[in-house]
Amino acid sequence: MDADTFLRKVMDLLVDTVFVVDAEGRFVYVSASCQNLLGFAPDELIGRNMIELVHPRDRERTLAIAREIMHDHPQRHFENRWMRKDGRPVDIMWSARWSPADGVRLAVARDVTALKHATRLQDAVYRISEAAHGADDLPSLLHSVQRIIGHLIPAETVLAVLYDDASGTLSFPYASGDPVPERKERKLREGTPLARVLRGGEPVLTAVDGEGVEAPDAPGGRGNWLGVPLVGREGTLGALVVETPPGGARFTDEHQELLRFASTQVVTVVERMRDEVRLRHLALHDPLTDLPNRALFHDRFAMAIERAAREGERVGLLYVDVDDFKQVNDRFGHEVGDTLLRELGARLASSVRRSDTVARMGGDEFTVVLTNLSAPGDCADVIAKLRAAVTAPYEVGPRTLDISVSIGSAVYPDDGSDQDALIRSADAGMYARKGA
16 A cells, blocks of 8 residues: 555544645545535535535635735634535534645544533523523513524524413413414324323424425424423413424434423523412402402502592592401301301402402491592492392302391592592591491
């Protein structure tokens, strides 16, 4: 075996790929491992210009480095992206130098795609965690997540879906794509990939057609529809879904793992927001009746007075007290008394408009704020309606209970110009009726 043949054999045994290009960038020699690196046999590349295989976004930077190399500035760790024969990008780290005597550039290429992917994945994980920690709301977090994973997951449509199991209703706090998917609330359609995710609580990677209908099993564990569940403390809250058109890019198990991590961060924010809503509700509502408590009553009463002063309207205040309620607790026990108060509060709330406010002030005392009254006498009509509603018999377990109530009223601005004056007037009226 002569020296040239032996040298070529050694070159072809190298795991890394050796390229030699002329001054114009045309391949004059390629070692055999190019088949593994780029999917091209060496003979397919001889005579072609190397820049044709460089990723379009890296071409300008690559040509600039090539000029530096030809000006006797060797490169040891230059990285760029090339395109394989099958259209997939590959990350390559180069060592290259110029040979003036031969008029060629000699370069050794190493595939660092896996290493770069792991680095990008780790960076995405950190950035998603950081975004979740600082997110003010779910849409802003999901926008950040899409931006972070956009170069790792080739999704053209991104959906966040929340599911109300009690009503079977889907809502969409976030959707992006071209065109943007429909975000109107709708019922869950059984038999769809999304239903499989929500019912099974496991990721689904599959292929769907243009109508969203599932195709036969995705070949090789690849598909254009990927959904992962949003699993919280109390079960599946919804799903995070990415999708591409039929014939477009395909998702893999690696994409699934990254999306699963993103879903855990989304769940963290969803549950944090729900906890905040729950805590705000508990702070402003009576735990027994779930009606507004004293603090929320004062806030809404103040807003009603401010609007009435601005718009020249009237606001009514009713003070409602159950007569001799202590006897209910003494004779039948506090559990019966609590049930009675819950039902009474529900009857009051259902007997007024949604713009009005029924609040429990404590014990057996309730208030009602009536907005936008046209005349002082309107209060009397509402009082008659409320009295009829709350004095109808109560079925509490095996017992039928009858109660009576005393109701006092005050109207802004006729009976006072501020909360304190109106509350004193309504309270005095209530006690006058109770005494009578």
